[in-house]
Structure formats: C-alpha cells, structure tokens
Amino acid sequence: MIRAVDNGELVAGQQAAASQPREIRVRVLRQDAPGEESYWERFTLPYEPNMNVISVLQRIAALSKSHDGRHVAPVAWDCSCLEEVCGSCTMLINGRVRMACSSLVDNLFEESPGEIELRPMTKFPVVRDLCVDRSRLFRSLERVKAWVSVDDSYDHGPGPRISPEEQEDAYPLATCISCGCCMEACPQFNKIELGRREGETEEAFETRKQEAYDKQFLGPHAISQAMLFNGHPTGKMNADERMEALTGQGGIQMCGNAQNCVAVCPKRIPLTRSIARAGRAATVWAIKKFFDR
Amino acid sequence: MAQPRVLVIGGGLAGLSATMRLAELGVGVDLVSLVPVKRSHSVCAQGGINSVNASTRQQGDNEWKHFDDTVYGGDFLQHQPPVKEMADWAPRIIDLMDRLGVPFNRTPEGFRDQRRFGGTLYKRTAFAGATTGQQLLYSLDEQVRRWEVEGRVKKWEFWDFLEPVLDDDGRCIGAVCQDMVTMKFRAFPADAVILASGGCGLLYGRSTMSMICTGSAVSRAYQAGVKYANAEFIQVHPTAVPGADKLRLMSESARGEGGRVWVPRTPQDPRDPKDIPTSERYYFLEERYPQYGNLVPRDIATREIFDICTTDGLSVEQDRLCVYLDLTHIPRETLDRKLGGILEIYEKFQGVDPRDTPMKIFPAVHYSMGGLWVDYEKSASGGLAEGSPRNQQTNIPGLYAIGECDYQYHGANRLGANSLLSCIFSGLFCASGVIAGAGRGGKEHGRLFNAAVKRQEDRHQAILSRPPGESNPYDIHGKLGDVMTRAATVVRRNDQLSQAYDEVCRLEDLWRHCSLSDTGNWTNQNVVFTKSLGDMFPIAKLILKGALLRDECRGAHYKPEFAMPGIAATDPVEQRAEAEQWCDRFEANTRKWLKSTIGTHGADGHPVITYEDVDTTLIPPRPRLYGLVGGEVIEEVWKERQAEAAEPAAVGAGS
Ligand SMILES: Cc1cc2nc3c(=O)[nH]c(=O)nc-3n(C[C@H](O)[C@H](O)[C@H](O)COP(=O)(O)OP(=O)(O)OC[C@H]3O[C@@H](n4cnc5c(N)ncnc54)[C@H](O)[C@@H]3O)c2cc1C
Ligand code: SF4
Ligand code: SF4
Ligand code: FES
Numbered sequence A: 001m002i003r004a005v006d007n008g009e010l011v012a013g014q015q016a017a018a019s020q021p022r023e024i025r026v027r028v029l030r031q032d033a034p035g036e037e038s039y040w041e042r043f044t045l046p047y048e049p050n051m052n053v054i055s056v057l058q059r060i061a062a063l064s065k066s067h068d069g070r071h072v073a074p075v076a077w078d079c080s081c082l083e084e085v086c087g088s089c090t091m092l093i094n095g096r097v098r099m100a101c102s103s104l105v106d107n108l109f110e111e112s113p114g115e116i117e118l119r120p121m122t123k124f125p126v127v128r129d130l131c132v133d134r135s136r137l138f139r140s141l142e143r144v145k146a147w148v149s150v151d152d153s154y155d156h157g158p159g160p161r162i163s164p165e166e167q168e169d170a171y172p173l174a175t176c177i178s179c180g181c182c183m184e185a186c187p188q189f190n191k192i193e194l195g196r197r198e199g200e201t202e203e204a205f206e207t208r209k210q211e212a213y214d215k216q217f218l219g220p221h222a223i224s225q226a227m228l229f230n231g232h233p234t235g236k237m238n239a240d241e242r243m244e245a246l247t248g249q250g251g252i253q254m255c256g257n258a259q260n261c262v263a264v265c266p267k268r269i270p271l272t273r274s275i276a277r278a279g280r281a282a283t284v285w286a287i288k289k290f291f292d293r
Numbered sequence B: 001m002a003q004p005r006v007l008v009i010g011g012g013l014a015g016l017s018a019t020m021r022l023a024e025l026g027v028g029v030d031l032v033s034l035v036p037v038k039r040s041h042s043v044c045a046q047g048g049i050n051s052v053n054a055s056t057r058q059q060g061d062n063e064w065k066h067f068d069d070t071v072y073g074g075d076f077l078q079h080q081p082p083v084k085e086m087a088d089w090a091p092r093i094i095d096l097m098d099r100l101g102v103p104f105n106r107t108p109e110g111f112r113d114q115r116r117f118g119g120t121l122y123k124r125t126a127f128a129g130a131t132t133g134q135q136l137l138y139s140l141d142e143q144v145r146r147w148e149v150e151g152r153v154k155k156w157e158f159w160d161f162l163e164p165v166l167d168d169d170g171r172c173i174g175a176v177c178q179d180m181v182t183m184k185f186r187a188f189p190a191d192a193v194i195l196a197s198g199g200c201g202l203l204y205g206r207s208t209m210s211m212i213c214t215g216s217a218v219s220r221a222y223q224a225g226v227k228y229a230n231a232e233f234i235q236v237h238p239t240a241v242p243g244a245d246k247l248r249l250m251s252e253s254a255r256g257e258g259g260r261v262w263v264p265r266t267p268q269d270p271r272d273p274k275d276i277p278t279s280e281r282y283y284f285l286e287e288r289y290p291q292y293g294n295l296v297p298r299d300i301a302t303r304e305i306f307d308i309c310t311t312d313g314l315s316v317e318q319d320r321l322c323v324y325l326d327l328t329h330i331p332r333e334t335l336d337r338k339l340g341g342i343l344e345i346y347e348k349f350q351g352v353d354p355r356d357t358p359m360k361i362f363p364a365v366h367y368s369m370g371g372l373w374v375d376y377e378k379s380a381s382g383g384l385a386e387g388s389p390r391n392q393q394t395n396i397p398g399l400y401a402i403g404e405c406d407y408q409y410h411g412a413n414r415l416g417a418n419s420l421l422s423c424i425f426s427g428l429f430c431a432s433g434v435i436a437g438a439g440r441g442g443k444e445h446g447r448l449f450n451a452a453v454k455r456q457e458d459r460h461q462a463i464l465s466r467p468p469g470e471s472n473p474y475d476i477h478g479k480l481g482d483v484m485t486r487a488a489t490v491v492r493r494n495d496q497l498s499q500a501y502d503e504v505c506r507l508e509d510l511w512r513h514c515s516l517s518d519t520g521n522w523t524n525q526n527v528v529f530t531k532s533l534g535d536m537f538p539i540a541k542l543i544l545k546g547a548l549l550r551d552e553c554r555g556a557h558y559k560p561e562f563a564m565p566g567i568a569a570t571d572p573v574e575q576r577a578e579a580e581q582w583c584d585r586f587e588a589n590t591r592k593w594l595k596s597t598i599g600t601h602g603a604d605g606h607p608v609i610t611y612e613d614v615d616t617t618l619i620p621p622r623p624r625l626y627g628l629v630g631g632e633v634i635e636e637v638w639k640e641r642q643a644e645a646a647e648p649a650a651v652g653a654g655s
Helices: A053-063 A105-111 A135-143 A164-174 A181-185 A202-215 A220-230 A235-247 A260-264 A271-292 B013-024 B063-073 B080-099 B132-149 B216-223 B284-288 B298-309 B332-350 B419-437 B446-464 B473-487 B494-513 B525-534 B536-549 B572-593 B631-654
Strands: A023-031 A038-046 A090-093 A096-099 A115-119 A126-128 B005-009 B028-033 B153-157 B159-166 B172-179 B185-189 B192-195 B234-241 B260-264 B323-326 B359-368 B399-401 B595-601 B607-613
Touching (some): A023 A053, A038 A053, A053 A105, A181 A260, A260 A271, B080 B419, B159 B525, B185 B446, B298 B323, B446 B525, B473 B536
Parallel strands (some): A023 A115, B005 B028
Antiparallel strands (some): B260 B323, B595 B607
8 A cells, every 4th residue: 555655655757758877977076185196997887877967976975886896995975954044065067066856867968979078176175085174265265254244142133134135135135055166167266276385284284274275265155245235234334344355465455256156056046246347336435534644 | 150161063053042141140051063163954934923912912812822822832841840930931032033144034013923823823923934943053152152252152063962071979070072084082071961962863863854863862861861751752744745855844834824734635636736626625624623624743643644644545545655835826916925944845856847747645653752850940920930959950960951862841742933932042041050050070070071072982992893793774774664664654653663673672783793894083974973973772672662552543643443432322311421431541641641751771771661740730631632523512511520529619718
C-alpha cells in the first residue's frame, strides 16, 4: 500500500531525461595544500538525471577513484545549503564562476556534452582542491562597517518607518550571499596570498594579512553593502565613516566600471547601480571634505 | 571579579543572538562554527517569524493566544512557562530585528507587513521576502562582526566541536575543538559553554536541512552525559521539492499567501494541470479542514498529503509521490514581491516556472522538536525568572543549549515561523543567566584539558589508521538515511521501528570498520564526515527507541495502531456516548503519555529511556480536534467535563 515507505524513500527518483550521455567525465584542478603545485585529475561517473555539481562531487567522494581506477583522496569542496543561499560552494565550472549547487549537469551538458571542468576560484588562496580562503571578503565588510550601529539590543520599540519602495530598493542588496563571484570576475580585484613566516604567531599572521587586505580593493559586494547601510534611516547616521572607507585606499576609485561583477552575481544584485551611487556619493563627499577643511 | 569568558558552539540565529547579547554585557565570547557563521543553516529559513502585532491585537489577538496556539499545535508536550515567556517577548524581538535593519516587507503606509502561517487564524508572521531567515541571520551576523572589530568576540570558523570538558565535580569548564583546515586540536577553557548547533536532519540522509546539520555536536554532548529529550518528535514538512541531493523546502508561506494544495480527482490524470477544471480537482485540505484550510498544522497537512498519495492512490504522477501546490491564480507581481526567493529556487532547480505551472511537492524531514534537555526557572507570573542560571542549562552545570538543538519550545509539533522566534529568544534570554551562573572556568584545569585533547587525538588517529575495509562512510550514511526515513517519519509501526533499531546497530558496527579514502592531515573532510556519521548513530537510536516505546499518537508522532478516530455514529445519543468514551480514552492517554521522553546515553551505547512530567499548569491539555469527524460533539463533552472539574474549586474559593 504505502509505496514510499516500502522502497525506503519518501520521494521516489525523477524520470530520466531522454538522450543524455551515459557517463559524466569530470576534470578537477586539484591542489593538496597552500603553496603546492596544482594538478589535473579526471573522474568518470555514470550519468544520472537531475544531478547538480554537488551530487557529482558527492559521487566522486564516495568513489575515491580516478578515471583510470587509481585510488585517490576525495576532492575537497565547500557546500552547505544546497539551495544557493549560503554562498559556500563557489567555483569555476567550465571556466565560469558560479555556484556548484545550482549548476545542473543537464544544463552544463548544453555547454559541453558529457564533460565538466571544475577549478577553484583564482582570486582567493587555495586551501585545498576547490576550497579557498575567502576571509578577505568578510574583512571588506568590516572595512565599510556593514551594520546598523544600534545603541543596544534592548527594547526601544520598532525600527524606523520605511516605505515599500525603500524596502524594495534595499532588499535586493541585502540578499548578497558573500559568495565571491563578483570578486572573481572583477579585473581590479587581485589575489593576495601570504604564507605564515617562520616563528610568526597566529595573531601576528592574522594582523599582517588584514593589513595587506586593507590596502587593496574592497570589492563590489562591499561597495554595495556600504550603499545598503547608507540608505537605511539609522545606518545613515554613520554614513561618513563608510564614505571614509569607500574613498580611502582600495576604495571606489579602484573600480574601472568594467561591470563584469554584475554579470556573474548569482543573486542578480544590482551592483552597478550601487557602484554608480557610491561614485556619486564619493564626489559629493570629496567636495564636502574640501569645504570642511 | 574579571568578566567571564563564554564559549558558544554554533553561529546560527541562536548562537549569534546569544553572542551579541553577551558581548554587549561585556563578556568575551569565543564563537565556534563548522562554516563561516553567515553561512549557517538559519540562512535557509524562508517564511517568517511570529509575534502578536498591532493589527492582530486589534482583532482580539494577544500574547496568551500565541502561547495557546503554540502549545495546542505542539499537542501540549512542552513545558508551558518557557513558551509563555517566548510569546511575551515575541513583539519585542521583531521590533529589535527591525531596528537592526532587517528589510521586513512593508505595508503602503510603511508599517511591517504580516502573513498568515499554519496553526493560527491570525496574520502573525513578519517576513522579509521569502528569505526571512537569511535576513535575520545577516542582521545578527553584522552585529557580531561589529563586536568582533571591538575585540569582544573571536570567531573560530571551520572548527568542529568534539567534546565538552567537565571538571571533577561534573561542571562544564570548556571544550575541545578541531580546526578543520589544519586538523589541529585545541582546548577552549570557558566559564560557560553554550551549544547552539542546530538540527540533525542529515541522519535522515536527504532532508530540507543543510549539509552541516549532522547533529554531531548534540550527540557529543549527549554521549558526555547530557540528557536528550523528545527525540522521537521529528517534523516532516508537508511541502518540499524532491531532488537527488536535497529535498528543497517550499515554505509554508506559499500557502500563507494563498497557495492551494490539490490532486486531480481522476488518479494520475494525464492532462496539463491547468486544463483540469475546478470540479475535477480535489482540494482535499480545504474540504477536510474548512476552518484552517491549507493552513492546518504541519503534522496534519503532512499526513493528509502522504495519505492521499499512498492510501488513496491519488498521487499526481504514476511512479513518484507528489501533489500540486498551486499559486497560478495569484498575480505574478504579488508572487514576485512576497515569494520571489522560494519561487526562484523552484525555477532554478526544477526548470519550471511556478507562477505558470502548479508545483509538485511532497513531505520531507524538516525539523527536530526534540533536543538537549534544558532546565528553566518559573517566575511568579508563570513565565521565566529573568537572569536565572537555570534557564537553558542542561543537566551538566555550566553547559547550556539554545535554538533548534534544545527541546524546550515546540512540544510534539512545531508551528511554522515559531522556530526563528525560539532561536532568537533563547539566545537573547539565556545571556544574563549564563553570566550569573558562570563558573571559575577551566584555566587551572590544564590536566583535564590535556587529557581531553589526547582522547580526541587518539580517536582521530584510530579512525585514520583503520585498515582498508569493505564499506565507505558515504554509503553507510545513505543506508542510515533510508532506514530512518522508512521507519521514523510520517507513519510509524512498532515492528518496523524495532527492525530499524537493529539495522541501525548493524550499520553502526559497519561504521566501526569502514575505511577512509583520505588519511592525510590537511583539510580532511573525509575524516570530519566519518566522525560526524559515527555520532549520528546514538541519536538515531534515541529517535527509534523513543518512537518505539511511545504507544500513542501525539503531534508529529503518529502510530495508526493507537490513533483515536472520530465519531462514527450518526444518532445524537450514540454520538454523545461515543464522545464520552473518546474523552475517557483521551484522559487516560494524557495521564499515561503526556510526558517528556528523556534519553540518557547508556554505557553499552544503547539509550536508557525514562519519562518526566510536563508543566501544563497554565493551559490544561485539551484534545486537538482539527478536522476530526464529530469534533463538535467531543468538544461539547470536553467542555462540560472541564466546567464540572472547575466547579468544586470555585465553591472552595468562595467559602
Ligand atoms: C529550509 C528551511 C526553512 C525554514 N523556514 C523557517 C521559517 O520560515 N520560520 C521558522 O521559524 N523556522 C524555519 N525553519 C527552521 C529554522 O530555520 C531553524 O530551526 C533555525 O534556523 C535553527 O537555528 P539555530 O541557530 O538553532 O541553528 P543553525 O542555524 O542550524 O546553526 C547551527 C550552527 O552550529 C554550528 N555547528 C553545528 N555542529 C557543529 C559542530 N560539531 N562544531 C561546531 N559548530 C557546529 C553550525 O556551523 C552553525 O553555525 C526552516 C528550516 C529549514 C530547513
Ligand atoms: S564594475 Fe568595478 S567592481 Fe565591478 S567588475 Fe568592474 S571594476 Fe570590478
Ligand atoms: S554581490 Fe553577488 S556575486 Fe558578489 S558576493 Fe554578493 S551575491 Fe556573490
Ligand atoms: S551550497 Fe549553499 S550556495 Fe551552494
């Protein structure tokens, strides 16, 4: 009677799409640890319908064998939500930066039938295989003070009244998942990779890294976040501090307006709109500062 | 006295709100998480967060009704004082999140908009598009980042919590964690430890949960002696979208915004759903539950969808179980504004636009009502005593649990949009008590920490150096998921449960011999996963054992053998007689089973189950009659009995 219960699945599998390849050939650019050489490894898997790149990597992990039957360590990669909202699983798939969880194999096969190429992002240091260190991305959020500076977390009644138009303007910016796609695509955002020096403490290394980050470009996501908070009725009260960061070293002036960022953002965040706004605000800010001297 | 230092495990809504409040109170916090906290599972929550609000209040709503809906929806299995306190705090919590900058949807006049969720007749749910959890999490993440810059908080992201460390008196003095990049171990001495590690959906293989929801942290606490309560109460969400890797949730908000569930009256009607006329559609929830319609509580919606597909054979498809969830009658513009986020998920992963075509959905494991046992101190007004170190404390002094990993707020079934609330509430509320109860910390206990680190290093090394075996951890995980899904979800039968228990023990044995494909000591995800898989078995056994022993139906726990069907008679006199019997049986069942299931980890690896009374002093338990045949007659009889029971007391009070 209860089919679902009897076959051990709450949900039975989906129907096979017709005329798909019988196998998936995957090529992964691997690296065992920071500073080591990278190398290509190939895997071959049986094709199943409705797979995404995450399920491909899961199959590879379970298999742990390269295409020529050698036993190899499973590929390391980051993921969590599997529904494109946590921002973990960014990688270069067939040369394009995107989220592994929302990259469906059937769609990828339209680009290159039967084959998938996976590489780690190039603008962040590789930790291992497809895992990269994106701490710089979060550091940028600190640089632009991407928060509302509330007095405290006690009850002071509701927040400010906000019109639906303002909400609809702010909400898309607030959906940034910190994936790093925009930074990967940005020609002005360059990789910073530092190694820990002999005898250097963890804290000292951390500080040196942050100093290096702070000299370089913030990245499009952080510019957009600065605009989000400068647009918020309470966030506005600290707009000057954010403008300092935006107009300081590694700020908005680095942006060459190539607009690569907006094209790759999986959440279709209007980054160029934010950048244009930030640019205008920076001009106004510069004039204001000039007269305030 | 120097300010205490607190270790928080987990940076979802619960962990972040506790961290924020503690930092604000001057306490230094070490915040440990498997992933950058901004990527925690709370980010997936879609629908919204509940509280009484100005509009509902003027329609007769109040905090007491929110409290009542929550315990009624939870089939009275939760202690009432914490729930009352939570409902009282709810409006303030939404106000706070609003101040932190959460872009809640707005009314034309600029107030927060609300939608209706299941198990209530009021529009209590505030929301930010269809990504409310994301927006709440980000706002807290931002505040915690602010404290990080101030130096009050130190984050340890990509770290795995392995065990709490206890002193000789059994007080928690810190923990051992492992860096998942360098694979190094480290002791974290602390004056108090707060677990905020979320749910355990992964032990069902595929669920609506994130890949980090392994339950490993709670299992480690349980194995170290923390009691685990109500394990058998696992919520299966009525509406999820099947996928090979994950069962993606289609939020209750889809129904809150008017989505309708139906199946063709003709089994597997091959026509395009839009060509099937209304008269040939079976809107089974609306027909069977005229009052709540598509928004009956989750356990009921889930069972109905499950039954319509299995028992009634009305699944939309021939070889896959699913029903339609239909939004196509709602204007596109409204859908985009209110549900954009979840509709995009459907579109992206299914390749079909749900604005034009009804979605195909089926229930999936979603939430764990059970969790680590925690204490509370009741106040004179029936809520909680603010600042008491007992609030949210487990049976191990100095070790606290908050958020989805505790068992406190949702009883036998959680109402939609109440979890985000309980996470933020328990996080904010526990802080003052944690500080009041903070111990001397573990600084002078080097010996104990060294021993704990050594223990973990040895366990790690033993797993790495296992000889090559037959099976790998990923296959075992798949099998565990199948066993659990088959036996311990929507419908439960004792023979299946005890069989599943044996199978889980066998799988655990297999796990002891499974071999690793990566034996290195750098970002070894293989060994981290293998350890967390090993820690799934104790919780899986708890769920099965708890379910096996509980011979009744309550909330999400449904055993057909013990169901109490409605009234069969049509003659009014017979109906009354049946209703009397029904109420007798209900009362007997309440006496026997209105108890928290308490599991402790036995020395032999099997759980030991005992029961504890539930504090129902504020709202006496009453039958849950959503849609039951003859429910009106039962209700009538029930009310008469209540009135009679109350009378002598009234006389007594008068004399
Ligand atoms: C798809 C989906 C939609 C939902 N929608 C809603 C909704 O609309 N409304 C509602 O009220 N509820 C909803 N829920 C439920 C709600 O999202 C969760 O119950 C809630 O977010 C849990 O929050 P948490 O803070 O307890 O834990 P989580 O957010 O799960 O965070 C757990 C944290 O613990 C860490 N952790 C876990 N194990 C370890 C370990 N071993 N070592 C170190 N760190 C560890 C993780 O890294 C993470 O930071 C939804 C749930 C799902 C699955
Ligand atoms: S517009 Fe600016 S931020 Fe965006 S890719 Fe171009 S240079 Fe980078
Ligand atoms: S702006 Fe877009 S691409 Fe950039 S981090 Fe945010 S979500 Fe990713
Ligand atoms: S796994 Fe979360 S975005 Fe892909």
